[in-house]
Amino acid sequence: MKNYDLLLLANKNLWRRKGRTVLTVLGVIIGTASIVVMLSLGIGLVESQKKQMSQWGSLNIIRVQQSWDFPGQEDGQQKRLTDEAIAEIREIEGVTAVSPAIEVGGEASFGKKMGHIMLVGLEPALMEQLEFSVSHGRLLNQDDRFNVVAGSQVINNFWDPRQRSNPWNWEEPPQGDSLELLNKRISLSLYNNKQQKRIYSLNVVGILSEKTMEHSWYVYAPISELKKMREFTNQGRQEEVYFQEYMEKDPGGRSSSSSARAKKEEQYSFALVRTNDVADTRRISRQLRDSGYNAYSIADNLEGIEEAARRFQAILGGIGAITLLVAAIGITNTMVMSIYERTREIAIMKVIGASFREIRWLFLTESSLIGLLGGFFGLGLSFALSSLLNHYGSSFVNPGGMMPGQEAIQISVIPLWLVGFALLFSIGIGLIAGIYPANRAINLDPITAMRHG
């Protein structure tokens, strides 16, 4: 028997009892819709959390710091962020870019305003890859020296001393216009431990967009200049003397004090690692922590959220599954009734040459068709319910309305894979529900059926 004949015959049989078939399909529609809508709520939860997290920062960036030094710790146990370490991290699979970073902070002035800034040195050419983006001006490039890019909140670090208002007035938080800084100069004063002072004049060539909050309070500059600045501030540093003494006193200390100092000098404040995707971020972040770094990524939080969502989905999916189970029992019942009515017919088909296989598949096809129809229209219902939920439910999850330009948070999200899954699942349910009736049909004795039919 050809497959299309099987399908045509099954379809024809299905519509002999229209009312019953429609009711059975309706059961599957409700079952499918309840599973899909329930799962879509869980997916919507994860998606909205992801969206919120990506407002705090990129999900593809890992921030790596060396673990804290403490006396008594064996040298080599703690990972130091040296050029060597940076090169090592760059080799990890899934890492697309690594930039070491040096932080230096100091008093600053801008026009007549006073304040302070945190200056962060990065590889200027890597800024774009590290997901920096400007709202105005441009990012740094290879040739920049004292050109900088300022975060969107940096302007709020400055205040006008001539105005009476207190800069730390909590009732009225300062709200400067970050554009004020663009193409202006910031003077940064640095002191070393010998009380010498140097003034750097920094030219602001770009303002970072507000998309990522983690960058908004910093000023970014080329790392080559930051190295020189740090060299200056470290001159005559007390800590260095202590460090030197400590290394000399330590009986187990294998490294000489001078090499230790050299090591200390070439270390970086932190490093930014760019990865391919969220999954890589989580894997590499864990890997770096395991090998002794302080690695942190916003994506790390996803784990907990996804775990919670999974549990949420399992409960909701379970409720949906029960509905679908009831629908499956409905299919089985319909098929058994149909076989009971068609006993004689099945016997005739057997006598004139239908094999067990064909009889079985005829009934399995009928029950799968019920599943498919239920799945198809169930998905239609799901999309309708989903858009209703998103329309009327948005006031619950977006209290106080939406900010202009902000994307609405979707309560219910039906991704393409869920569509495919729902269709296959409902067909599968139909198929499974048909097994028992189909076996009944093939076990029918044609002779007895024809005698008493």
Place this chain on the structure above:
Amino acid sequence: MAILELKNIVKKYRIGNEIITALDGVDLAVEAGEFIVILGTSGCGKTTLLNIAAGLEKPTRGEVVFRGVTISKLKEKKTVMFRRKQMGFIFQSYNLLPALTAQENVALPLVFDGVKPRERVLRSVKMLKQVGLMERREHKPSQMSGGQQQRVSIARALINNPRIIFADEPTGNLDTRTTLDIMGQLQRAVKENGQTLVMVTHDQEVAEFADRIIYMVDGRIVEEKQGGTHL
């Protein structure tokens, strides 16, 4: 050469503690091209004999040999291929599928045999013409008379060009005029193609069409007679 041989067939049914002997040692050889009628009173085992001969039921004892193959020993899976390709069936109660049209019913054995739709249409049209029901081809069984339904079932039995046709009281539900009509058609078709026909009846008049008449009483063959008065 015998196309079908029944060798000492015994069939017993058990109902509760009682054992009913439906067939009690039947020996019969059916020659190729022969038209055999089995006559006997109700309950003497005619239908049982036919079912066993067609491989639909297994005998309690004895063998059924069809074209050299002992089909009484084969599994259901194998006998279905014999029925599909080499046997045709006609029943007293027509046994058409109610959901299918006349033409679809006629073509059904070809569907199971995997014949392509185009060829099925050609062959079923030819069969419907042969039984004179072309104008009824779109009708469902419920829209046809008993005689018309039986002609559809004859067309269905013949469409796969079987070697042997088993007919269980095909005229049992029909009036005399229709019976003669149907018997004429069946006999003509079978003789034209050199097919073998084994028919059960308790109608003496129908038996007159046969080459050979077998008389059964209580599960045994008691008498044989050469027929052929209608030829």
